[in-house]
Amino acid sequence: MYDVIIIGAGPSGLTAAIYTTRANLKTLVLAGPTWGGQLMLTTLVENFPGFPDGILGPELMQNMRKQAEKTGAEIKDIEFKSADFSRQPFEIVAGEDKFTAKSVIVATGADARWLNVPGEKERIGRGVSSCATCDAAFFRNKNVIIVGGGDSAMEEALVLANVATSVKLVHRRSEFRASDIMQKRVKENPKITTVLNSEIIEVLGENRVQSVKLKNNQTNEVIDLPIDGVFVAIGHIPNSKRFTGIDVDKEGYILPKDHFHTNVEGVFVAGDVHDRQYRQAITAAGYGAAAALEVQNWLATK
Numbered sequence: 001m002y003d004v005i006i007i008g009a010g011p012s013g014l015t016a017a018i019y020t021t022r023a024n025l026k027t028l029v030l031a032g033p034t035w036g037g038q039l040m041l042t043t044l045v046e047n048f049p050g051f052p053d054g055i056l057g058p059e060l061m062q063n064m065r066k067q068a069e070k071t072g073a074e075i076k077d078i079e080f081k082s083a084d085f086s087r088q089p090f091e092i093v094a095g096e097d098k099f100t101a102k103s104v105i106v107a108t109g110a111d112a113r114w115l116n117v118p119g120e121k122e123r124i125g126r127g128v129s130s131c132a133t134c135d136a137a138f139f140r141n142k143n144v145i146i147v148g149g150g151d152s153a154m155e156e157a158l159v160l161a162n163v164a165t166s167v168k169l170v171h172r173r174s175e176f177r178a179s180d181i182m183q184k185r186v187k188e189n190p191k192i193t194t195v196l197n198s199e200i201i202e203v204l205g206e207n208r209v210q211s212v213k214l215k216n217n218q219t220n221e222v223i224d225l226p227i228d229g230v231f232v233a234i235g236h237i238p239n240s241k242r243f244t245g246i247d248v249d250k251e252g253y254i255l256p257k258d259h260f261h262t263n264v265e266g267v268f269v270a271g272d273v274h275d276r277q278y279r280q281a282i283t284a285a286g287y288g289a290a291a292a293l294e295v296q297n298w299l300a301t302k
Contacts, residue, residue: 002028004295005092005101006073007080008239010037011281012271012288013107014064017073019292025299028101029068029075030094036061037109037272039281043125046137048281057125060281080108085245085264102302103266103295106246106254107288108239110272110279114232115147119203127209127229130236132156133280139164139229145212147200148233149173154182156233161191168192168227172199172217203230238273251276260291261298268295 004020006013009031020027039045042057051060069075078095089100112130114120120128129135132146132155140163146156149171157169169186174197176183186192195214201222202213209230215222238252247255247263254262254274262269270291271284 001089002026002099002101003299004028004103004105004292005030005090005099006105006107007083007092008032008037008107008109008271008273009035009065009075010061010107010109010271010284011039011064012037012109012284012291013105014061014068015285015288016105016107016270016292016295017068017075018064018071019289020295021068021072023292023296025296027073028099029073030080030092030099031065031075031077032079033077035065035077037281037284038112038130041124042134044138045134045281047134080242082242083244085243085267088266090266103268103299105268105270105288105291105295106240106243106262106273107269107271107284107291108273109284110236110238110253112232113235113237115200115234117201117203119205120230120232123203123205123209123230126207127205128203128232129229130232131279132159132231132233135229135231136160136163141165142228143226144168144229144231145170145200145225145227146231146233147171148235149176149178150233150235151178151182152235153233154178154186156231157186157192158189160231161189164191164229166191166193168195168225170195170198170200170214172197200230236272236276236279238276240273260287260294266298268298 003025006029039057044054046054081093084091092099254269268291270287
């Protein structure tokens with residue numbers, strides 16, 4: 001019997017574990033075989049406080065894990081399968097084992113949607129990114145492409161325009177679906193040009209992004225476009241499908257209420273699995289700390 005089981009071991013889940021163990025709560029973290037979240041796919045992280053020279057994403061996550069283990073968290077690299085939230089204590093199945101807990105924090109994060117074209121996966125962290133706020137500084141005075149047609153893509157383009165020499169916003173359809181105000185801001189920015197009815201079909205380069213093959217999907221014309229960076233802004237997929245009984249919105253993000261509680265009493269949420277707006281390591285860590293404090297308060301009342 002655990003006081004709390006944390007499902008997920010990214011910045012949110014590991015920070016939550018540090019707080020729950022320091023509150024003397026018996027804590028199990030179900031990390032999964034590919035733990036660490038999206039930071040495991042990044043190189044240098046320069047916007048996490050406390051590291052004036054930056055820190056590699058995987059190293060930051062290793063440090064978080066070591067700290068959680070040092071404070072007493074039990075961490076298992078086994079994959080979460082299912083949870084019975086219909087009665088308390090909760091029963092959690094992971095790997096071949098079953099665990100019981102008085103409370104649960106869901107911190108499973110979200111995965112970026114990628115283009116799934118040749119050359120993309122190999123260059124994630126080497127010119128391919130899904131976060132302009134995280135990586136814009138690496139493209140100062142460079143030429144970059146944003147792929148997407150919604151508000152998120154427009155926001156990414158505007159962030160990059162502050163540092164890049166030029167920004168091309170590429171969308172596969174004939175018109176953007178972003179709000180009028182965001183489209184107006186993009187069109188008024190002299191560094192940003194828009195390319196409609198087009199899509200990237202391949203990412204090329206030696207060890208890093210150097211060019212893309214850009215296809216006009218109306219004429220089928222393909223051009224080789226020299227470029228320094230590709231930012232994919234076509235949405236995220238929250239990892240919430242396996243949590244039966246937990247309320248989610250139309251896109252699958254878990255719906256928090258009353259400070260990180262879910263609709264099931266005793267089940268809490270933290271991080272990118274509910275955060276559709278910020279999706280930063282530091283905000284995820286903050287959400288993890290807050291959720292842990294809410295768990296501590298909730299258990300005290302019980």
